Amino acid sequence: MQKSKETIIHILSWEELEQKDRSEMEELLLQSVRNLEPAYWVGVKLLEDCLYGAFCFHETGEAKRRLISAAFLLNDREFLMVVLKDENNVLQRQPQTDRGCGMEEKLESVFEKILKQGQQRTEDMEKYLIDMEQEIVGGKISRNRNRSIFECKRLLTVWKNDYVQFLNMIEGINGLEEKKKENQGPLLSEEVACYFRVYQNKLRHLTEETQFLYEELVHIREALDAALSYEQNRIMKVFTTVTTIFMPLSLIAGWYGMNFEGMPELHWRFGYIFVSVLSVLVVLACFWFFRKKKLF
Numbered sequence: 542m543q544k545s546k547e548t549i550i551h552i553l554s555w556e557e558l559e560q561k562d563r564s565e566m567e568e569l570l571l572q573s574v575r576n577l578e579p580a581y582w583v584g585v586k587l588l589e590d591c592l593y594g595a596f597c598f599h600e601t602g603e604a605k606r607r608l609i610s611a612a613f614l615l616n617d618r619e620f621l622m623v624v625l626k627d628e629n630n631v632l633q634r635q636p637q638t639d640r641g642c643g644m645e646e647k648l649e650s651v652f653e654k655i656l657k658q659g660q661q662r663t664e665d666m667e668k669y670l671i672d673m674e675q676e677i678v679g680g681k682i683s684r685n686r687n688r689s690i691f692e693c694k695r696l697l698t699v700w701k702n703d704y705v706q707f708l709n710m711i712e713g714i715n716g717l718e719e720k721k722k723e724n725q726g727p728l729l730s731e732e733v734a735c736y737f738r739v740y741q742n743k744l745r746h747l748t749e750e751t752q753f754l755y756e757e758l759v760h761i762r763e764a765l766d767a768a769l770s771y772e773q774n775r776i777m778k779v780f781t782t783v784t785t786i787f788m789p790l791s792l793i794a795g796w797y798g799m800n801f802e803g804m805p806e807l808h809w810r811f812g813y814i815f816v817s818v819l820s821v822l823v824v825l826a827c828f829w830f831f832r833k834k835k836l837f
Contacts (some may be wrong), residue, residue, distance in 0.1 A: 549619045550647040552632065558623045566591070570614045570621055579610040579625060583706050585713035591616040592717060592728065596710050598655075598703035615714075617730045620648060645732040656743055659704060663750050666693065670754065674761050682768050690762050697755045704748040711741045786827040790820050 553561075558571055573588060579595035586593050597610040611632060613622040624632050632651060670693065673686070714737050721728040729737075797806065797816055806812035 550622075550644070550651075551620070552622045552624060552651070555623055555625050566614055566619060566621055570612065570623055573614070574612045574623060574625070577612075579612050583710065585710050585717065587717050587721065587728075588614070590728070591619075592714055594710055594714065596707055598707060599699050615733075616728060617644075617733065620644060620651075622651065644730060645736045648733065648736055652740060655707070656740070656747065659700070659747050659751075662700065663747065663754060666697070666754055667750075669693070670757055670761060674764065677761065677764050677768055680768075682765070682772060686765050687762075690758060690765065693758055694755070697751060697758060701748070701751045701755060704744065704751055708741070708744045708748050711737060711744055715741055782831050786824055786831070789823045789827065793820055793823070 551567075553567075555574075558567060561567075563571060569588070569591075570593070573593050574595070577593075577595060579597045583595055583597055585595075592615045593612070594615070595610075595612040597608055599608060609627045609632065610625040611622055611627070612625070613620065615621075622632070632654070673689065677686070715734070718727065718729050718734050718737070727734065793816065797804075801807070806815060809815070
């Protein structure tokens with residue numbers, strides 16, 4: 542597979558693109574972004590002799606909803622990207638023209654960082670969910686877990702939507718390239734087209750992994766609800782057992798508290814001792830019975 546003799550990649554900020562003396566392709570990108578702002582339109586479309594794409598996704602896994610948004614033009618000779626928002630420089634900034642290596646390597650330097658960040662986030666989330674599930678199974682139950690589960694669910698929902706949109710854009714690049722190739726010849730070089738096909742498979746795997754974690758989180762929530770229900774039932778069982786043990790004592794107290802003249806134990810010398818010993822024996826008998834039945 543032979544690489545192109547000369548390939549060019551530009552990554553500029555929006556301010557740089559507006560202020561510099563623009564080439565024909567840079568002017569086309571500028572007007573395209575103004576017409577289809579990435580904050581409202583995400584995808585890819587065929588534009589003259591190149592592909593125009595725009596994407597927007599969340600930058601970190603924190604609660605802050607900081608975004609990365611960018612747009613690009615791509616053909617067999619040049620890759621031009623304008624970064625509209627990227628506070629932590631997730632996208633590799635390369636204002637100068639890169640020469641001396643193939644377009645495939647240059648695209649990899651831009652897009653692989655996004656993929657690696659997503660893979661790291663899902664690995665960290667998977668480990669966190671495993672630890673959470675292990676604590677729940679081990680009996681470390683806290684009602685604050687519901688808040689943690691809700692936060693994980695929110696993050697996974699955001700990630701899933703971001704990766705699905707990004708995957709749709711990559712699939713659009715491959716689809717438009719195949720369509721263009723069938724009708725008017727290839728738009729991209731073979732190595733670039735091959736790279737996007739491989740990248741699509743990697744991104745699909747990441748999307749499926751995020752969906753798997755989302756479904757796993759549902760199971761953890763069910764396990765937490767079951768554990769909380771079990772704990773509540775155990776406490777109620779203890780209360781019920783204690784109440785049952787003392788019910789015979791209430792009967793004895795009510796029975797001997799009537800004070801009828803004809804009651805044999807009323808004037809008996811050992812009546813008080815008899816009732817006390819009877820009460821203790823009843824408690825011990827009930828306690829032995831419930832322990833034998835493993836009710837507590």
